[in-house]
Amino acid sequence: MTSHHPVNGLDDVVHQRVRLGILAVLAESTRADFTFLRDTLDVTDGNLARHLQTLEGAGFVEIEKRFERRRPRTWVRATAAGRDAFAKEIAALEALIRRVQ
Amino acid sequence: MTSHHPVNGLDDVVHQRVRLGILAVLAESTRADFTFLRDTLDVTDGNLARHLQTLEGAGFVEIEKRFERRRPRTWVRATAAGRDAFAKEIAALEALIRRVQ
Numbered sequence: 001m002t003s004h005h006p007v008n009g010l011d012d013v014v015h016q017r018v019r020l021g022i023l024a025v026l027a028e029s030t031r032a033d034f035t036f037l038r039d040t041l042d043v044t045d046g047n048l049a050r051h052l053q054t055l056e057g058a059g060f061v062e063i064e065k066r067f068e069r070r071r072p073r074t075w076v077r078a079t080a081a082g083r084d085a086f087a088k089e090i091a092a093l094e095a096l097i098r099r100v101q
Numbered sequence: 102m103t104s105h106h107p108v109n110g111l112d113d114v115v116h117q118r119v120r121l122g123i124l125a126v127l128a129e130s131t132r133a134d135f136t137f138l139r140d141t142l143d144v145t146d147g148n149l150a151r152h153l154q155t156l157e158g159a160g161f162v163e164i165e166k167r168f169e170r171r172r173p174r175t176w177v178r179a180t181a182a183g184r185d186a187f188a189k190e191i192a193a194l195e196a197l198i199r200r201v202q
Contacts (some may be wrong), residue, residue, distance in 0.1 A: 007122035011114050017116050020197075021108035027201045029142075040106050090201065093194050100191065101126045 006099055009092035013058050014085045018043055018051045023060065023086040026078040034074035052076060060085055107200055110193035114159045115186045119144055119152045124161065124187040127179040135175035153177060161186055 014020060021041040025032050032040075038048045055061040060082030064075045078086070115121060122142040126133050133141075138147045156162040161183030165176045179187070 005122060005126070005143075007118055007125060008123075008143055010118045012118055015118050017108055017111045017113055017115075019113060020111075024108060024197060024201055025106070042106075042109055086201075090198055092200060096125060097191055097194060097198075098188075100125055 006092055009095065010089060011085060013054060014059070014089045016051070016054075017066035018047065019055055020089065022048075022051060022055060022076070023078060023082060023089075026061065026076065027083070027086055031075050031077045034076065037076060055082065058082075058085075102172055107193055107197035110196065111190060112126060112186060113162070114155060115119060115190045117152070117155075119148065120156055121187075121190065123149075123156060123177070124183060124190075127162070127177065128184070132176050132178045135177065138177060156183065159183075159186075 014023060018041055021040055022037060025037060025040055034045075034048065034052075037052075038045060040050065041100045043051075052061060052063060058081075059079060062079055064077075066073060066075070114126060119142055125137055126138060126141055135146075135149065135153075138153075139146060142149065144152075153162060153164060157164055159182075160180055163178045163180055165178075167174060167176070
């Protein structure tokens with residue numbers, strides 16, 4: 001039984017609510033900017049920055065800071081590893097839902 | 102957009118991986134004992150105890166310690182509020198999965 005419960009297939013890096021949200025938004029578009037992520041996920045700048053850092057550290061997102069019209073803008077993209085990790089999380093959640101229904 | 106992303110419907114108390122696992126196990130049976138939860142979710146005693154305390158503090162589980170055959174045994178049950186919170190989490194996860202597929 002031990003390793004077979006579906007929650008054991010969940011990776012804390014991806015499962016955490018805000019990080020799951022970031023990867024979900026990035027599953028719908030090639031990139032998203034910091035402000036859009038912050039407003040969509042309803043988090044503070046600091047909170048979003050911290051979770052982006054965790055995802056970047058795991059190799060799941062790439063962060064690009066640049067100037068557009070003389071203003072700083074931060075773009076975030078999912079890496080191939082990030083898309084894989086997100087797909088695995090969704091599969092584990094589906095297994096969990098099937099099990100409890 | 103802000104409040105409409107499905108991850109905004111996830112409650113951190115319930116969403117956290119180990120706590121989600123506890124409530125998932127309790128969705129399948131009226132009660133579970135500490136050892137069974139620990140082995141099923143593959144966590145340490147201390148980790149499980151901490152997450153049970155969080156769920157108990159939120160009113161989502163009831164914990165009963167008693168002696169059976171002169172040995173201490175800890176039983177855990179989901180409360181009605183715990184079952185409701187788990188059902189809401191599952192519904193939010195289903196909405197998230199529908200959205201990204």
